[in-house]
Amino acid sequence: MNVKQLNYSLFKAAEHLAEAGKYMLVFNRERGIKMMEEADMILSVIKPEEEKVPQEKLETIMNEIMNIKAGR
Amino acid sequence: MQYLENPRVNLGKNRGSFNLEITTSALCDLSCTYCFEGEKTDKRRLDNDLPVIYKRIDTLLADEEWFQKHYEGLNISFWGGEPTLNPRFIVEIMNRYNDNKLIDFHLYTNAFNINNMNKIIDNVDTSRLKVQVSYDGKLVNDKYRLTKTKTLTSNQVLNNLYILAKKGIHVSVKSTLPIENMETMYASWCEFKDIQTMLWKIDPKINISYAPTIDYVTKVKQEEKDAALVVFREEFLKIAKEEIAFYAEHKRHLCSWFGGEDNRKHCSAGLNMAAIDQAGDLFACHGAIYSSKKEELKTATIADEDFVEKLKASSRKFEKPLSKIAKECHDCVATTCMICPVASHERSEKEDFFDAWTDNWSNNLCGFFKTFGEIDRAVQEINFRSINGL
Numbered sequence: 001m002n003v004k005q006l007n008y009s010l011f012k013a014a015e016h017l018a019e020a021g022k023y024m025l026v027f028n029r030e031r032g033i034k035m036m037e038e039a040d041m042i043l044s045v046i047k048p049e050e051e052k053v054p055q056e057k058l059e060t061i062m063n064e065i066m067n068i069k070a071g072r
Numbered sequence: 073m074q075y076l077e078n079p080r081v082n083l084g085k086n087r088g089s090f091n092l093e094i095t096t097s098a099l100c101d102l103s104c105t106y107c108f109e110g111e112k113t114d115k116r117r118l119d120n121d122l123p124v125i126y127k128r129i130d131t132l133l134a135d136e137e138w139f140q141k142h143y144e145g146l147n148i149s150f151w152g153g154e155p156t157l158n159p160r161f162i163v164e165i166m167n168r169y170n171d172n173k174l175i176d177f178h179l180y181t182n183a184f185n186i187n188n189m190n191k192i193i194d195n196v197d198t199s200r201l202k203v204q205v206s207y208d209g210k211l212v213n214d215k216y217r218l219t220k221t222k223t224l225t226s227n228q229v230l231n232n233l234y235i236l237a238k239k240g241i242h243v244s245v246k247s248t249l250p251i252e253n254m255e256t257m258y259a260s261w262c263e264f265k266d267i268q269t270m271l272w273k274i275d276p277k278i279n280i281s282y283a284p285t286i287d288y289v290t291k292v293k294q295e296e297k298d299a300a301l302v303v304f305r306e307e308f309l310k311i312a313k314e315e316i317a318f319y320a321e322h323k324r325h326l327c328s329w330f331g332g333e334d335n336r337k338h339c340s341a342g343l344n345m346a347a348i349d350q351a352g353d354l355f356a357c358h359g360a361i362y363s364s365k366k367e368e369l370k371t372a373t374i375a376d377e378d379f380v381e382k383l384k385a386s387s388r389k390f391e392k393p394l395s396k397i398a399k400e401c402h403d404c405v406a407t408t409c410m411i412c413p414v415a416s417h418e419r420s421e422k423e424d425f426f427d428a429w430t431d432n433w434s435n436n437l438c439g440f441f442k443t444f445g446e447i448d449r450a451v452q453e454i455n456f457r458s459i460n461g462l
Contacts, residue, residue: 052404053450062450065309069310070258070314
């Protein structure tokens with residue numbers, strides 16, 4: 001798992017936890033707020049890294065790969 | 073040159089195993105035209121020095137202040153020439169440390185002579201032995217890896233690889249990629265996929281990689297390198313397409329270059345490894361044994377009573393080049409970088425030892441790794457989107 005993948009996993013974890021917190025508010029307001037605070041804490045762990053290949057160039061290379069003729 | 077602190081290198085505890093390479097014989101039974109070891113005529117061996125070698129290994133294992141603090145164990149790696157030309161030496165060391173579970177063993181081999189190999193594996197506990205077979209893919213192998221009478225070796229080597237796998241030996245394969253033969257890469261990748269399929273039929277747990285090292289020793293003109301880079305990119309684009317399918321099916325890459333990160337930019341030669349040559353001299357790694365500046369790189373000899381102290385001092389010394397990183401390398405797009413510091417040191421005109429050791433640009437190979445880095449990042453993005461349904 002590289003940093004980008006880790007960041008994405010952390011983001012998804014925070015997203016799901018915040019969503020769960022939202023529903024928890026109905027049953028236990030204090031616990032729901034706590035879950036959303038925990039989601040915030042997970043988000044704060046994410047350290048964005050600058051992309052070394054600009055997105056446009058990355059898309060071009062991805063297209064090159066998918067369209068190249070491979071095979072024996 | 074601007075340098076930054078290197079956050080990705082592990083200079084603390086838990087460094088895994090220390091890798092001690094021992095040259096069993098500098099001779100070889102093949103005559104590969106691209107071999108970086110040069111003429112292999114030095115017949116010296118360390119057979120009579122085994123008691124001293126044991127003493128040095130025992131002292132190293134007992135060292136609490138450095139070895140036990142940093143390392144989980146010791147990996148003894150048998151280097152050559154062709155290491156299997158001295159089977160008795162290997163058997164004696166392996167059996168001497170058979171009951172020491174802190175020690176693992178590794179053997180480099182061209183896998184050409186199965187009889188010599190059998191003299192080893194039939195007489196030792198092979199459960200802690202890993203064997204790395206040198207094989208480049210048939211197109212390269214049959215051009216460069218020849219016998220002394222210029223006969224081909226591929227079929228015999230592959231056959232022996234399968235024999236080893238059938239005997240339950242932990243095998244891996246390592247390749248050399250000559251700059252003038254970049255057009256063979258895709259075909260080699262396909263062949264390695266076939267070899268992998270064959271090995272899975274023997275044992276589904278055997279995973280090999282296509283792990284080519286660009287030949288950084290043979291001198292090639294810049295125009296030829298530029299032309300090779302164009303072919304290199306085209307070949308890797310085709311491999312990338314296959315790798316995406318391979319990754320989707322097996323959750324790993326076949327070519328070891330893929331899936332890299334920014335931390336694959338440092339050779340830890342000298343830090344967590346050292347190599348003893350056929351004369352008993354100690355170096356940062358086996359590459360240093362063949363440097364034209366070999367004498368500058370020698371750190372001890374097995375005859376030194378303070379051998380382990382010198383080894384420790386050398387390891388500490390080699391922390392320095394890893395603790396910092398040139399900003400240009402830090403910002404580089406490469407995800408795999410195999411620039412050899414020994415080659416840098418040999419070619420660099422810089423006077424300070426570590427300035428020369430880390431003078432990566434003197435090798436003039438950055439273009440290959442940068443080109444691949446872009447392709448690898450694209451592959452990782454495709455895999456990432458595929459896994460996450462994006």
